[in-house]
Structure formats: structure tokens, C-alpha cells
Amino acid sequence: xxxxxxxxxxxxxxxxxxxxxxxxxxxxxxxxxxxxxxxxxxxxxxxxxxxxxxxxxxxxxxxxxxxxxxxxxxxxxxxxxxxxxxxxxxxxxxxxxxxxxxxxxxxxxxxxx
Amino acid sequence: xxxxxxxxxxxxxxxxxxxxxxxxxxxxxxxxxxxxxxxxxxxxxxxxxxxxxxxxxxxxxxxxxxxxxxxxxxxxxxxxxxxxxxxxxxxxxxxxxxxxxxxxxxxxxxxxx
Numbered sequence: 001x002x003x004x005x006x007x008x009x010x011x012x013x014x015x016x017x018x019x020x021x022x023x024x025x026x027x028x029x030x031x032x033x034x035x036x037x038x039x040x041x042x043x044x045x046x047x048x049x050x051x052x053x054x055x056x057x058x059x060x061x062x063x064x065x066x067x068x069x070x071x072x073x074x075x076x077x078x079x080x081x082x083x084x085x086x087x088x089x090x091x092x093x094x095x096x097x098x099x100x101x102x103x104x105x106x107x108x109x110x111x112x113x
Numbered sequence: 114x115x116x117x118x119x120x121x122x123x124x125x126x127x128x129x130x131x132x133x134x135x136x137x138x139x140x141x142x143x144x145x146x147x148x149x150x151x152x153x154x155x156x157x158x159x160x161x162x163x164x165x166x167x168x169x170x171x172x173x174x175x176x177x178x179x180x181x182x183x184x185x186x187x188x189x190x191x192x193x194x195x196x197x198x199x200x201x202x203x204x205x206x207x208x209x210x211x212x213x214x215x216x217x218x219x220x221x222x223x224x225x226x
Contacts, residue, residue, distance in 0.1 A: 043219045043220055046215075046216075049214065103155060103157075
């Protein structure tokens with residue numbers, strides 16, 4: 001079965017610091033990759049997605065992610081975080097044959113003002 | 114606002130009881146997905162319906178069932194409730210049968226006492 005791991009359970013940064021959240025998945029075939037964000041008390045929102053093509057994907061709110069097939073990774077990055085980025089971030093994977101998303105356990109990001 | 118609505122927002126009930134959670138997908142979306150989010154299990158896919166038919170099944174317990182009605186809204190029925198069923202239940206919708214881009218509702222917080 002597919003699995004998704006996220007390297008950090010909780011990340012604490014100061015405003016303007018750079019962010020990188022790790023995501024690794026186990027499936028060896030063609031995959032679709034996603035990052036979702038869940039702000040406190042709110043529902044999940046799609047940040048960005050990768051289906052094919054350029055492995056560097058740009059999303060909303062200044063986020064980007066890089067798909068590295070050889071490393072089974074899809075790390076999320078932002079050059080300068082803001083206090084409003086405080087949220088839980090979920091990586092998700094869908095393989096081309098399955099119908100389901102598999103979500104990672106999430107990484108909680110706290111940005112200190 | 115994703116366009117996906119869920120009712121009720123909060124639900125408190127006792128062990129052994131049965132509850133029904135309701136979800137209305139975005140206008141035009143044919144698929145509805147149900148997820149359970151708990152502290153210990155993370156975000157788990159339960160079940161998907163596409164245009165009234167069950168499309169995919171995840172980690173759904175036998176005590177749980179769902180259906181999608183002709184107007185495309187969906188209900189998740191949870192019976193013989195246990196303390197461990199306390200969680201946030203999310204509904205998501207997508208246009209087609211494949212979950213390439215899901216839009217999540219605000220969730221229903223279920224507390225079993």
C-alpha cells in the first residue's frame with residue numbers, strides 16, 4: 001500500500017525565514033502530488049499540485065514545490081514566511097491507478113511574529 | 114469558501130448512538146469523498162461516491178455507511194458509536210470520478226461521550 005511521510009511534525013520559524021517541508025511517498029509508478037494547507041479552524045485548501053511536466057510547481061501565496069522522481073520526494077518551499085502562514089500542511093499522493101488520495105500525517109508550522 | 118457545505122458543524126452524542134452527517138458538493142461536482150481526521154490517525158479516506166454510485170472504499174468501518182442522492186448531496190451514517198469515533202469528518206467534492214482536484218468542506222466535529 002502507498003504511504004506518505006512528512007519529515008517534521010512541528011516546525012517553528014520566525015517571520016521572513018525560509019521554509020522547506022519534506023514529503024516522501026512510497027509508490028514507484030506515475031503519481032499525482034498535492035500540498036494542502038489547513039489554517040486554524042478551517043477546512044483544507046489546495047496549495048499546489050503536480051500532474052506532469054515541469055517538476056517545479058508554483059502554487060498560491062508564494063509557495064512552490066519540487067518533484068524529484070529519483071528521491072520519491074515533493075518538498076514544499078517558501079522563501080520568506082509570514083505569520084499568516086501558521087497552519088498545518090499536508091502532502092497527498094494519488095497514483096494513476098487508484099481512486100484515492102493518501103495523505104501524509106501533516107506538519108504543523110508555527111511562524112513567530 | 115470552497116462551495117462545499119456540511120451540516121451540522123458540531124455534534125455531541127453518546128456511545129451506542131447513531132448520527133447522520135450531511136454534505137452538499139460544489140455546484141457541478143459529481144463526486145463526493147468522506148474523510149475522517151483524528152489526532153492519532155491523521156486524515157483517512159473513508160469512501161467516495163460518483164454520480165450516485167460507490168466508486169472507492171478506504172478505511173471505512175462496517176458500522177459506517179454512506180450514500181449519495183439524486184441531487185448529489187451525500188450522507189455519512191455512523192452507528193453504534195464509540196469514543197474512538199470522535200473526530201472531524203470532512204467531505205470533499207470533485208468534478209469527475211477521479212480525485213485530481215478536491216474541494217473540502219468545513220467539516221463536522223463529532224464528539225462521542
